[in-house]
Amino acid sequence: GQNIDQPTEMTATEGAIVQINCTYQTSGFNGLFWYQQHAGEAPTFLSYNVLDGLEEKGRFSSFLSRSKGYSYLLLKELQMKDSASYLCAVRTGGGNKLTFGTGTQLKVEL
Amino acid sequence: DADVTQTPRNRITKTGKRIMLECSQTKGHDRMYWYRQDPGLGLQLIYYSFDVKDINKGEISDGYSVSRQAQAKFSLSLESAIPNQTALYFCATSDLAEVLWCQETQYFGPGTRLLVL
Numbered sequence: 025g026q027n028i029d030q031p032t033e034m035t036a037t038e039g040a041i042v043q044i045n046c047t048y049q050t051s052g053f054n055g056l057f058w059y060q061q062h063a064g065e066a067p068t069f070l071s072y073n074v075l076d077g078l079e080e081k082g083r084f085s086s087f088l089s090r091s092k093g094y095s096y097l098l099l100k101e102l103q104m105k106d107s108a109s110y111l112c113a114v115r116t117g118g119g120n121k122l123t124f125g126t127g128t129q130l131k132v133e134l
Numbered sequence: 135d136a137d138v139t140q141t142p143r144n145r146i147t148k149t150g151k152r153i154m155l156e157c158s159q160t161k162g163h164d165r166m167y168w169y170r171q172d173p174g175l176g177l178q179l180i181y182y183s184f185d186v187k188d189i190n191k192g193e194i195s196d197g198y199s200v201s202r203q204a205q206a207k208f209s210l211s212l213e214s215a216i217p218n219q220t221a222l223y224f225c226a227t228s229d230l231a232e233v234l235w236c237q238e239t240q241y242f243g244p245g246t247r248l249l250v251l
Binding site for chain 1: 165174175176177178179184190192222224228237238239240243244245247
């Protein structure tokens with residue numbers, strides 16, 4: 025079976041840095057995605073990792089360690105609009121089927 | 135205009151009724167997906183289709199059926215709705231061409247909020 029774990033909630037301060045962790049145990053691994061989802065809206069793509077290491081895209085970075093079954097999403101210079109749920113999703117095998125974690129609800133405070 | 139659209143955006147129905155949720159895309163993508171999202175649970179895959187003649191069951195297909203009418207249209211039906219099918223439903227698409235660089239991101243529609251009484 026597939027198992028993906030993320031913290032349920034996190035709180036951080038505007039302007040700060042926050043790291044959202046994701047651990048996974050899956051049969052086969054073929055890429056990891058991070059999505060952002062504001063309440064009641066569609067998930068939107070943030071980042072993709074398939075090889076070990078760090079991928080940086082502006083204020084957002086994502087890291088992957090395949091041997092540890094671990095990824096994190098790093099958000100820098102937090103803004104109020106970053107308050108949202110962050111979903112970790114793992115693709116296993118062929119066919120682009122994704123298994124999603126339950127999401128981490130991030131609250132950014134003044 | 136949005137690339138992936140879903141209709142209706144909100145729907146209230148009664149137990150036992152048959153309803154259809156529709157998804158259309160202008161992205162030209164080959165692959166389409168239906169998910170449901172419940173509070174406290176991750177997105178769960180209901181059905182997916184890799185082209186017009188291809189339909190596959192996902193994790194939670196019981197009680198649902200789909201139709202891929204054209205490359206751009208993928209409909210989800212609840213044959214006899216029940217209250218535990220109350221959820222937020224998302225359609226998604228992906229581009230087979232992205233397989234070439236192994237990414238194949240899924241892009242989501244705005245969702246349909248369904249309430250079954």
